[in-house]
Amino acid sequence: MTVALRAHGLELRSYSSDSEFELLVPDLTVHREEVLAILGPNGAGKSTLLRALAGLESPSVGHVQGKSDDRITMVFQRPIAFAGSVLHNVSVALRAQKLPRAIVERRSRDALDHFGIVDLAARSANRLSGGELRRLALARAFALEPAVLLLDEPFDDLDARAQENLSLDLREAVARTGTAVAVVTHDLQRAALVSDRIAVLLDGALRQVGPKSEVLNHPVDFETARLVGMTNLISAELDAQGAAWVLGERSIPTTCRDVPGPVWVGLRPEHLKLDVGRGEGESIGDGRVTAHSSDGVLTTLSLEWAGQKLRTHLVSGRGVAREVSVGNRLALSLRPEDVHVLRRDVDGGL
Amino acid sequence: MMELDAQTLLSISLRTLEVCLTSLCLALALGVPLGIWLGGRPFPGRRVLLGLVNSGMGAPPVVVGLLVAQLFYRSGPLGHLELWYSVQAMIVAQVLIALPLVVALVVAAVASLDPDWQLQVRTLGIPRIWRTWLLLREIRLGLLAAVIASLGGILSEVGAVMQTGGNLEGETRVLTTSILMYTQMGRFESAYALAAVLLGLMLVLAGLLTWVQYGERR
Secondary structure: OOEEEEEEEEEEEEEOOOOEEEEEEEEEEEEOOOEEEEEOOOOOOHHHHHHHHOOOOOOOEEEEEEOOOOOEEEEOOOOOOOOOEHHHHHHHHHHHOOOOHHHHHHHHHHHHHHOOOHHHOOOEHHHOOHHHHHHHHHHHHHHOOOOEEEEEOOOOOOOHHHHHHHHHHHHHHHHHHOOEEEEEEOOHHHHHHHOOEEEEEEOOEEEEEEEHHHHHHOOOOHHHHHHOOOOEEEEEEEOOOOEEEEOOOEEEEOOOOOOOEEEEEEEOHHHOEEOOOOOOOEEEEEEEEEEEEEOOOEEEEEEEEOOEEEEEEEEOOOOHHHHOOOOOEEEEEEOHHHOEEEEOOOOOEO | OOOOOHHHHHHHHHHHHHHHHHHHHHHHHHHHHHHHHHHOOOOOOHHHHHHHHHHHHOOOHHHHHHHHHHHHOOOOOOHHHOOOOOHHHHHHHHHHHHHHHHHHHHHHHHHOOOOOHHHHHHHOOOOHHHHHHHHHHHOHHHHHHHHHHHHHHHHOOOHHHHHHHOOOOOOOOOHHHHHHHHHHHOOHHHHHHHHHHHHHHHHHHHHHHHHHHHHHHO
C-alpha cells in the first residue's frame, strides 16, 4: 500500500505548571485508501499526535513526512463553522485555490450531497445541529480531495444511528477518493467499525499498530488488551502442554507452547461460548450467571468461573438469552486458537 | 463671526464629520491589525500590552489632548510641523482616544473565537489574504461594536479637540466646541441648534450601524 503520511521517531514534550506530558511515536504510517484508528483513553495524547501529524505541533525530535504537494486536512474535535452559509463553508477553500467556478460548485454540491446535507446548502452554518455541523466539517474536508484527512473524535455529539451512518459515509468516501484517513477515538466500537488498522496509544506511548483483527485478538500487553475489549483476562500458570491452570484446579486450553510460567490468559467475550453440545470448541466446565443485560441486539452475561469474572455475549431473543437468569449454571467452551496468552511478569505477548 | 447661519452650521457639521470619520478610519486601520495580533496566540509580554490597552480605554480625553497639544506646541517636540491648532492635531488626538477602544473590542472578538479556529483555516490550505478576510467576517459583530463605541466617543469629544484645535472659526471649529462656546456666551438657542445636529448625527450613524448589526444577528 502507498504510504501517504509517516511519523518517524517522533518525540513531543509539553509542560504546564502542574503536569508534564511526553508523546513517543517510534513509527506510524497512514496509507492511501485506508482508515487508521488511533485508539486510546482520554489524556493518552491522541489529539496531540493528530496535531503533530497535521504539522500544527512541532516535535522536539523526529519528523512527519508526506509528499510535499499532498494536502493534509484536519477536522477538529469541536467542528468549526465559518460565518456564512453551509455552501460558503464548503466552497471557500476551493475558491481560495482559484478553481473554476463550475468545479467549485460541483465539488461543493457533491460533498454536501455525500454527507446528506445538500438540502441545507443555503442555511446559515451557525444554525446547524451538532450532527449537521459534524457532517459539514467532513464535507468541507472531503471537498478539498486531500491526500490525508485527520479526524479528531468525529463521532462525538452524534447519536448511535448518526454514528453508524457517519461510519458508512466515511468508508464510502474513502473508497471513492482514495484518501488516507486517521481517526482519533476513545470508542473501541467506532474504531473497530470504521478502521482497517488500529494504533493503540497509552500514556503518550504508541503501544501497538496493526491490522484491526491483529490488534483486537493479539494485544501486546495487559493494558492494551483491556483497552481493545479483551475483558476476560485471567491470571494463570501455563504448563508445557499449553494448558493454562487457574488456581491449580481448572485449565484453559491454548495453542501456546512456550516456556511454562505465570501468564495472563486473554479471551474476547465473543469468543467465550456456551457449550450446547454442538462440539464447538473445548469445554472448560460450568460458570454461574451473576448478571445479565441486553441492548436489544446483544445480551451480555457476567459469569463466575473458577473464582474469576468472565463475560460473554449472546444474540438477544434467541436460545439461552431468552430464558437466562441470575444463578443459572451454564456449560462454557472456547477454541484454543482464540485464547491469547501474555506473560504476566513482563509486558509483551508470547 | 458669532452668528449661526445655515452656511456656518453646515460648515461646522461637515468639519465634524471630516474629523470624526478620518479619525475613525485611522483608528480602525491601526487598531484592527493590532487587535487581531493581540487576540491571537499568547506571546511573552502580551498581558502587559493588554493592560496598556485597557488603561488606554480609561484614559481621560483631556489628558490625551494635553499630551498631543504639548507635542505640537510651537516649542514642543513636533512644533516644527506647525500643526498646533489644526485639524490634523485634532485627528491625532481623536485617533489616540479611539485606538484603545478599537483594539480592546477586536481583541475580545478574536479571543471569543474557538481556539482551533485559526488552525482549522490553516489546515484547509486557505491562503493568508483569504484567512484575513474570513477572520474579519467572523469578528464582524465585534468590529461593528468597535465602530459604534469609537464613533460615539470621538463625536462627543470636546476637551481634547479644544486643546488641540483651539476652536478656530472656519478652521477647527466643530459641533462640540461650538456648543461649548455658545453656552459660555449665553447663546443657548444656537447651542441647542448645534446640539440637535450633533444628536441627529449620532442617532443616524449609530442607528445605521445598529441596523447592520441587527441584520447580521438575524
